[in-house]
Amino acid sequence: MEGSVKDKAQDAVRDLGMPDETKTWPDDIYRSFKKNNVRQVCYVPDGGHARLISQCIADHELITTSLTTEEEGIGVIAGAWLGGQRSALLMQSSGVGNCVNLFSLLAACTFPAVIVVTMRGQWGEYVPWQIPMGQATRGCFELMGFPIIEMDDAKAAEETMQAAFQMAYGGGKSVGVLISQRMIGAKTFSK
Amino acid sequence: MENNTHPLLDRREVVAALLHERKDLLVVTGLGSTVWDCAAVGDHPLTFPVWGAMGAASTTGLGLALAQPDRPVLVVTGDGELLMQLGALATIGIQRPRNLTICVLDNEIYLETGGQPTHTGSGVSLAAVAAACGIESAFIARTMADVHVLQGRLHTKQETIFAQIKIAATRAPLVMPPRDGSHLKDRFRAELLGELAYQ
Numbered sequence: 293m294e295g296s297v298k299d300k301a302q303d304a305v306r307d308l309g310m311p312d313e314t315k316t317w318p319d320d321i322y323r324s325f326k327k328n329n330v331r332q333v334c335y336v337p338d339g340g341h342a343r344l345i346s347q348c349i350a351d352h353e354l355i356t357t358s359l360t361t362e363e364e365g366i367g368v369i370a371g372a373w374l375g376g377q378r379s380a381l382l383m384q385s386s387g388v389g390n391c392v393n394l395f396s397l398l399a400a401c402t403f404p405a406v407i408v409v410t411m412r413g414q415w416g417e418y419v420p421w422q423i424p425m426g427q428a429t430r431g432c433f434e435l436m437g438f439p440i441i442e443m444d445d446a447k448a449a450e451e452t453m454q455a456a457f458q459m460a461y462g463g464g465k466s467v468g469v470l471i472s473q474r475m476i477g478a479k480t481f482s483k
Numbered sequence: 484m485e486n487n488t489h490p491l492l493d494r495r496e497v498v499a500a501l502l503h504e505r506k507d508l509l510v511v512t513g514l515g516s517t518v519w520d521c522a523a524v525g526d527h528p529l530t531f532p533v534w535g536a537m538g539a540a541s542t543t544g545l546g547l548a549l550a551q552p553d554r555p556v557l558v559v560t561g562d563g564e565l566l567m568q569l570g571a572l573a574t575i576g577i578q579r580p581r582n583l584t585i586c587v588l589d590n591e592i593y594l595e596t597g598g599q600p601t602h603t604g605s606g607v608s609l610a611a612v613a614a615a616c617g618i619e620s621a622f623i624a625r626t627m628a629d630v631h632v633l634q635g636r637l638h639t640k641q642e643t644i645f646a647q648i649k650i651a652a653t654r655a656p657l658v659m660p661p662r663d664g665s666h667l668k669d670r671f672r673a674e675l676l677g678e679l680a681y682q
Contacts, residue, residue, distance in 0.1 A: 332549060355549050357578060360570035367539035367571070371511070371546025374531060374668065376676045379546070397536035397543075401664030 317446040317475060318344035321408065322351075324453035325380055328461070330406075331355060332372040332379035334365040340410030340476040341382045362387030366394035369405050378461060381407045385414070385429040386422070388468070395436040398466040405466040406456050407438075415473035418480045426473075433468040444472035489625045491651035494588050498559060499524050500630045501586060506555075506638065509547060509675070513540035513560025515595040517588055521559055522660040528674040531667055532660050538568030541585055545575050548583035551675070555582050555638050562589040562603045562647075569612065575643065576616030584637040584644040585613075590652040598652070613645035621645035 321344050325333065333348045334357040335341060348356050355377075359365050365381040372379040383391075388409060398405055412419075413426015433440050439459060443452040456467045498520040502510070510530040512521045517540075518532040531547075533540045544558035565571075565587050575583070591604030603609060613621035624630055624646050633646050661667055672680035 332546065357545070357549070357574065360573050361568075363538065363568060364542045364571050364574050366536070367533075367542025367544075367568075368546035368549075368574075370539070371543040371548070372550045373546075374543070374671050374675070375509075375547045375550025376672065376679060377546075377550040394536050394539055397533065397539055397664075400535060401668040403668065 315343070315446065315475070317449040318347065320449035321453055322347045324450055324457065325354070326351075327454070328457040329378055330380050331377040332357065332368065333382065334359055334368045334379065335382040336360075336362055336365075336384070336387060338382065338384045338410055340384065340471065341408070344382065362390045363394045366391055366397055370397050370401070370403050373403055373405075379405070381405065383407065383409055385409055385411045385470075386425045388429045388432045389425050392432050392436060395433075395438065395466070399436055399438075402464055403466060404460040404464055406453075406460045406469065407466065408453075408456075408469045408471065410471045410476055411473040412478075413473075416478035417473065418478055418483070430468075430470065438466050438468050440468045440470060442470050442472065444474055446475050491649055492625070492627065492630070493653070494520055494590070494650045495523055495655050496627065497588065497630050497648055497650060500627065501557065501559065501634050501637075503634060508638070509551060509554050509556045511540055511544045511547060511556070511558045513537075513558070513564035515561060515564065516655070517559045517561050517564070518660065519655065519658050520588070523655065523658040526660050528670045530660070531671050534662060534664065537564055538571070540564055541568065541571045541575060544583055544585065545571075545578060545580070548580040549578065552580065552582055553640075554675075555584070555640055556580075557637055558583070558585045560585070560587055561594075562587055562591065562601045562609065563593045565609060566602055566607075572609075572613050572616040572618070572645075576613070576618050579617065579643040581642055582640040584633075584646070586633070586646045586648055588650050589647050590650050592652050594652065594654060603647075608647070610645060610647040613647075618643050618645045622647070624648045 332355045362383045369379040413422040502524045512532045540560040548556040610621045
């Protein structure tokens with residue numbers, strides 16, 4: 293019973309938008325960045341990516357860029373590659389819609405890129421306003437011709453990221469990695 | 484503040500001065516007229532024209548400047564292009580790479596789409612926005628003397644510079660660089676990185 297009390301406490305913390313420290317799959321994503329020689333990481337604030345963002349900021353070998361909107365990240369990762377550095381762009385599914393026209397930059401120049409997206413509006417979403425964009429996220433990538441790799445199993449996080457990096461920097465594509473809301477948890481505002 | 488008594492500058496003269504003896508300069512241009520302006524000086528593998536993705540020139544320059552801290556990076560773009568992603572100045576303002584210079588050729592109109600007025604003609608000061616975002620060396624340039632001083636400074640790599648250069652709203656002859664984005668990207672990387680570009 294103590295476990296479920298603990299789980300409920302964790303749910304409450306997550307509902308307040310605090311990073312969920314009990315989930316360790318972000319560590320696997322961070323390890324994949326190091327293994328694949330990522331040098332720049334751009335992000336917008338995001339609860340699902342909070343643990344990963346903290347790890348990246350603490351790593352002084354990584355140049356982290358805090359963005360005011362996701363579109364800015366497309367320019368930054370394109371510039372990083374022009375300058376010879378690999379990068380990763382972190383965002384929530386809502387930001388993918390913001391980026392559609394900017395994806396032209398990556399597509400027209402065949403820039404390799406790994407865009408790591410935490411999903412909302414998907415698994416157990418409680419807020420109606422999140423659902424339209426969450427359901428359209430995959431389509432936005434597909435519209436612009438980007439391959440998608442789904443991550444819905446925390447145990448497979450590292451190998452999923454490895455697949456994405458291989459397709460990006462081996463296959464020469466911009467790749468979207470969609471992290472299922474099932475892995476993150478849906479806010480219910482304690483309702 | 485600045486006065487308006489100077490005749491407005493010629494865009495081609497400004498860009499020719501900025502790119503004069505460019506040495507190890509890396510250049511990113513915003514879409515439209517500034518692409519033609521840089522091409523008119525001479526096509527160069529280390530000039531990357533952002534032909535589309537309006538608003539992405541300044542952030543592309545940021546990513547490049549962070550990746551290549553020992554090389555001066557110059558973004559040449561227009562007022563309309565910069566306004567499309569004004570928030571990028573906040574992002575650049577907290578990073579402030581010492582080797583990044585952003586030059587906005589400000590003609591106060593969208594020249595490529597029929598001359599509709601941009602916000603800068605109605606009192607929006609991009610230099611003031613840049614300064615408020617933490618870019619200390621942000622100013623409006625109105626004379627060729629200002630431009631020549633700026634050209635020297637961008638090679639010193641001492642601080643992020645933001646220059647809003649007031650230019651005449653005239654159309655210059657169309658000079659196109661290559662359009663194939665993959666070619667532009669690959670030749671830039673090959674020139675900058677040599678063999679490492681293909682690893």
